[in-house]
Amino acid sequence: MWYSSISIEQTNDAVIAQVTTDPQSPWFSGHFPGDPILPGIAQLQMVTNVIAQARKKDLRLVDLSRIKFKKLIRPGDILDIHALAAGKENTYTFRISSKQEDVCSGTLTLAPTQENESFMSTDITPTITRIAEIIINELKLEDVSPQTFDPDLDLVDEVGVDSMDLATIALILRDEYGIRIDEDDYPKLTTVRIIAEYITQKQADDE
Amino acid sequence: MANDRQYKFAEIIADPVIRGQWEKVRQYFFLRESTYDMSNRCNIRCEGCYYFNGEKQFAEENLNSSDWQQLMAAEKERGITFVVLAGAEPSLVPDLCQTCHDIIPLGCIASNGLKVLPKEIDYRIHISVWGNDLTSLEIRKAKDMLARQMANYRDDSRAVWVYTFTPVNIDQAREVTEILAANGHQITFNMFSSPVGYTGHLRHTPETLARTRAVMSALLAEFPETVLFSPYNIVAHTHAQGLHELFSCSYPRMNPSTDIGLGRSFRQYRTDLQWDRAAACCVPDTDCNDCRHYAAGSAVVTARMYRHASNPTTFAAWLDYVDTYLAVWVRGYVKSANLCPEMIEPPAL
Ligand code: SF4
Numbered sequence: 001m002w003y004s005s006i007s008i009e010q011t012n013d014a015v016i017a018q019v020t021t022d023p024q025s026p027w028f029s030g031h032f033p034g035d036p037i038l039p040g041i042a043q044l045q046m047v048t049n050v051i052a053q054a055r056k057k058d059l060r061l062v063d064l065s066r067i068k069f070k071k072l073i074r075p076g077d078i079l080d081i082h083a084l085a086a087g088k089e090n091t092y093t094f095r096i097s098s099k100q101e102d103v104c105s106g107t108l109t110l111a112p113t114q115e116n117e118s119f120m121s122t123d124i125t126p127t128i129t130r131i132a133e134i135i136i137n138e139l140k141l142e143d144v145s146p147q148t149f150d151p152d153l154d155l156v157d158e159v160g161v162d163s164m165d166l167a168t169i170a171l172i173l174r175d176e177y178g179i180r181i182d183e184d185d186y187p188k189l190t191t192v193r194i195i196a197e198y199i200t201q202k203q204a205d206d207e
Numbered sequence: 208m209a210n211d212r213q214y215k216f217a218e219i220i221a222d223p224v225i226r227g228q229w230e231k232v233r234q235y236f237f238l239r240e241s242t243y244d245m246s247n248r249c250n251i252r253c254e255g256c257y258y259f260n261g262e263k264q265f266a267e268e269n270l271n272s273s274d275w276q277q278l279m280a281a282e283k284e285r286g287i288t289f290v291v292l293a294g295a296e297p298s299l300v301p302d303l304c305q306t307c308h309d310i311i312p313l314g315c316i317a318s319n320g321l322k323v324l325p326k327e328i329d330y331r332i333h334i335s336v337w338g339n340d341l342t343s344l345e346i347r348k349a350k351d352m353l354a355r356q357m358a359n360y361r362d363d364s365r366a367v368w369v370y371t372f373t374p375v376n377i378d379q380a381r382e383v384t385e386i387l388a389a390n391g392h393q394i395t396f397n398m399f400s401s402p403v404g405y406t407g408h409l410r411h412t413p414e415t416l417a418r419t420r421a422v423m424s425a426l427l428a429e430f431p432e433t434v435l436f437s438p439y440n441i442v443a444h445t446h447a448q449g450l451h452e453l454f455s456c457s458y459p460r461m462n463p464s465t466d467i468g469l470g471r472s473f474r475q476y477r478t479d480l481q482w483d484r485a486a487a488c489c490v491p492d493t494d495c496n497d498c499r500h501y502a503a504g505s506a507v508v509t510a511r512m513y514r515h516a517s518n519p520t521t522f523a524a525w526l527d528y529v530d531t532y533l534a535v536w537v538r539g540y541v542k543s544a545n546l547c548p549e550m551i552e553p554p555a556l
């Protein structure tokens with residue numbers, strides 16, 4: 001886990017928690033070397049987890065809106081999380097702050113995890129979410145988040161990735177996962193899921 | 208510089224100068240090119256001309272501007288953002304060039320420069336030069352070629368001269384560069400690359416490649432404002448190995464994959480608006496083993512970013528190459544100073 005809870009309290013319509021980030025988390029080592037910050041996706045997942053824990057329900061993130069990142073989170077930062085029920089069931093407006101300063105805010109919609117499904121299990125792995133995040137950032141895609149990005153979309157036909165984009169993505173993945181992506185393999189890397197499998201395979205081969 | 212250690216990409220682009228250049232060039236990653244033969248005629252006849260050596264010259268001309276309009280609209284639709292109008296002489300069909308420009312606003316025209324293209328066609332214009340005017344008269348049977356080209360394109364920032372080095376004109380490049388520099392024009396360098404089956408005296412040898420390299424280096428150093436080139440361009444185009452052997456050409460003709468990149472999107476249309484995947488590259492009648500063509504390198508070297516991102520020096524050299532390519536091909540793009548002064552060896556795969 002990339003954070004640990006210091007306290008979690010709840011009322012009918014609010015969840016209030018304090019957590020601290022773990023400097024040893026791989027989120028920090030890969031993101032970015034010499035300049036570690038906690039990526040947005042890890043922050044949002046952290047808020048989701050805290051709400052799920054307080055409510056004693058298995059909840060997963062299904063939608064986001066008005067997300068604003070205002071301040072970077074560094075290893076070991078102590079963070080205050082305030083989540084307020086926003087009227088609709090399982091929808092929360094939230095704010096993360098650190099030393100009274102706003103870090104991130106927005107609205108999250110959660111949904112109960114279906115049976116046999118827990119977040120980040122076989123279907124959406126952290127690697128898939130991270131690759132989606134890289135693609136969204138590199139291509140400056142709008143109206144989509146790492147969570148809502150369909151890992152089975154054809155990157156060339158449906159997302160508009162071209163070879164130079166893929167080379168850029170391959171370099172970022174090389175940094176993060178320590179693998180070499182052969183230029184001849186680009187044509188095979190047609191979806192986020194396939195890229196994730198490719199990375200896992202390469203890492204296994206290298207061991 | 209010792210470059211044995213493994214660099215992360217983030218470390219390479221942490222250098223503010225490299226990062227600045229990277230951010231500059233990557234804004235053009237959206238360019239997807241295809242090329243179009245505009246006319247099967249030319250107003251001169253040069254020895255060793257690619258166009259009149261190959262099959263394409265026998266394609267019929269389609270001069271119907273609504274057919275061209277439709278083609279361009281379809282090209283735009285399939286994601287083409289940059290057109291190269293070539294063979295034989297596009298300036299003979301200015302209306303068709305205008306039609307292309309109206310639909311796809313970024314592009315380049317390869318011309319012999321003897322007939323001026325209307326200003327409204329705001330593409331980059333590559334004017335071919337094969338030596339001094341004496342040589343042009345001999346090989347191209349055209350008098351005062353450079354003088355006429357310069358008169359046609361005086362103060363016209365669309366124009367860049369493309370000097371093709373053959374074994375017999377290496378030393379004339381200086382004279383041509385000096386004249387262009389004195390008139391405030393720009394020049395870039397091309398290498399004669401043999402058409403398929405050609406074994407004549409214009410084919411480069413290791414000795415002529417080495418001499419060309421020396422002349423290019425001297426001109427680049429002496430005329431940095433005039434010469435659009437970089438030390439790494441010199442290496443890539445005067446290497447004993449051709450571009451395909453060095454960088455593995457990604458044009459459809461040499462690349463069976465249709466999944467991504469040039470192999471997927473590139474087409475070379477003939478004057479009858481047909482194209483053939485098996486022949487599709489920017490210089491279709493060229494012998495791949497002898498290919499050092501500037502247009503080929505612009506696509507092939509540029510596409511190989513990943514292997515150049517191994518250390519700061521190699522990546523800087525690649526950035527110089529891409530910066531040069533954009534300055535030569537894209538209207539309004541201004542070349543920066545080269546970052547890598549060394550002639551580094553191209554990275555192996
Ligand atoms: S000007 Fe160009 S197209 Fe015309 S003959 Fe010469 S090389 Fe061929």
Ligand code: SF4
Nearest residue numbers: 456488493495498503
């Ligand atoms: S001639 Fe050059 S650009 Fe064309 S396919 Fe061969 S190597 Fe590639």
